[in-house]
Amino acid sequence: MTPQERAERAAETMLAKDSASRDLGMKITHIAPGAATLTMPVTAKMLNGHQICHGGFIFTLADSAFAFACNSYNRLTVAQQNQITYVTSGKADELLTATALETALSGRSGVYDVMVTGEDGRIVATMRGLSRTIKGQLFPEHGDDT
Template sequence: MTPQARATKAAEAMLAADIASRSLGMQITQIAPGAATLTMRVSDKMLNGHGICHGGYIFTLADSAFAFACNSYNRLTLAQQNQITYISPGKDGEMLTATASQTALSGRSGVYDVMVTGEDGRTVATMRGLSRTIKGQLFIEDGELA
């Protein structure tokens, strides 16, 4: 199996079980080994008391992109730590895009940077995620036993 095919199949398996991301309307627009891009449209149910996208929803989009990127090797991988910085607000009705990319991978630990942008290209938030790989896979690969 090629690395790209593995990443694609891992994303499909993860998305099928990811009720949270699906219920928020997130879409995977790009997947590759160590990288993922997801989109989410801001709905009126996501607005805070200031009439802008609640930071928790922006974090959830960034965290989901991070999760798909770090699980793209078909090794179960979890968040160990995340830190987000909000730069500008997400607007009602706007399509937000989160692009996650691996910056380091050593043993069971990984570092991923996520950029969340608005439709006009402005930076909405940046997030750094630290991952930890555990035992298991998202799917059984050809030639492996369950």
């Protein structure tokens, strides 16, 4: 299995069990080893009292992109820490895009940067995610789960 095939199968397996991302309308538009891009439409139910996208939904999109990127090696990986900075607002009825890229991976620890953009290309938020690999795999491979 090539690294790209592994990333694709890991994303497919993970998405099938990820009702949170699916129920929010997220779609994976790109997956590769250490990278993922997801989109999410901003619906009326996601708007806060200012009629802009609630930051929690923007964070959830960024966190999901981070999760798909760091699990692309078929090694169970969880968030250890995330920090998000909101730059501009998410608008009603627009499609947000989160692009996660691995910037460092050493042993069981990884660092991922996520950029959330609006349809017009503006930066909505940036997030840095720190990951930790735990025991197990998303799908059986090589006869073990390490």
